[in-house]
Amino acid sequence: MAKATRAAFGETLVELVEEGLDVMAVDADLAGSTTTAKLAAAHPDRMVDVGIAEQNMIGVAAGLALTGRTVFTGSFAVFGAGRCWEQIRNTVCVSNLNVKVCPTHAGITVGADGETHQALEDIALMRTLPHMRVLVPADYESAKAAIRLAAKVPGPFYIRLGREGLPEVYGDGLTLEGPEFARVLREGTDVTLAACGVEVAQALAAADILAADGICAEVIDVMSVKPLAEDVIVPSAEKTGLVVTVEEHSIYGGMGSAVAELLGEKLPVRVSRMGMTTFGQSAAASELLAHYGLDAAGIAKHVHEVYGK
Secondary structure, three states: OOEOOOHHHHHHHHHHHHOOOOEEEEEOOOHHHHOOHHHHHHOHHHEEEOOOOHHHHHHHHHHHHOOOOEEEEOOEHHHHHHHOHHHHHHHHHOOOOOEEEOOEOEOHHHHHHOHHHOEOOHHHHHHOOOOOEEEOOOOHHHHHHHHHHHHHOOOOEEEOOOOOOEOOOOOOOOOOOOOOOOEEEEOOOOEEEEEOOOHHHHHHHHHHHHHHOOOOEEEEEOOEEEOOOHHHHHHHHHHHOEEEEEEEEEOOOOHHHHHHHHHHHHOOOEEEEEEEOOOOOOOOHHHHHHHOOOOHHHHHHHHHHHHOO
């Protein structure tokens, strides 16, 4: 059954509190949508809702972190990363505080809410910040694992969560040993599809299409955009000689840029970035992925174009 990555947020926070971790959450009037309402219902003393005041949300989270707690923030990505970026920079990252920024409703798969609510710049904003780690889970289980990792590793994290239900990529019990995570999900020899978040399942489906056309695609889940798992990405690029990155984010400053920067320094090979170059629009998530060429068929078509060259 398809489950959204946001569904893991509130549930995992409740589990962490009940396991004895000193965890709190701060939200900005969107607890029902972000699912932090589950923590509020189970443990009201562990949840603060500041109302529609995202900058204040970060300030309160920073203050709570200074008392020794591990603090998670909610809101939608366009507000929880964009509207309060300066507070995240100066209040959280400059002091290297134990605050985990975990907004939901990122990317074009927010769907009908339209361009004003479809954060396409948040990864770029977060990966520029010193001390910040950036994780983009591909499914419900990897979102749980990312949240658990952030709760146990000191310092700032950005975990990008989504609204749309996603197919299962990982089975139960995935654990992350550290923030530097990428995994080869499908072996290949002709092209590396490096994807994150929503696009991991689409890349796997695209690999099936390409296999039928005689192109053997390797698929990597690049969950950790910062830091990158060089020991996974570089060997794959060396094997295939062609890397196509896929993300529901701007191609400027996102995961694709991070991979291109890495390979430009370590192993210059051809890199083609798939993602957004415009604002989005209002439509169903599946329609938007198809419209912008970010569904399985669009990825396969793009691979044919670059592989043929």
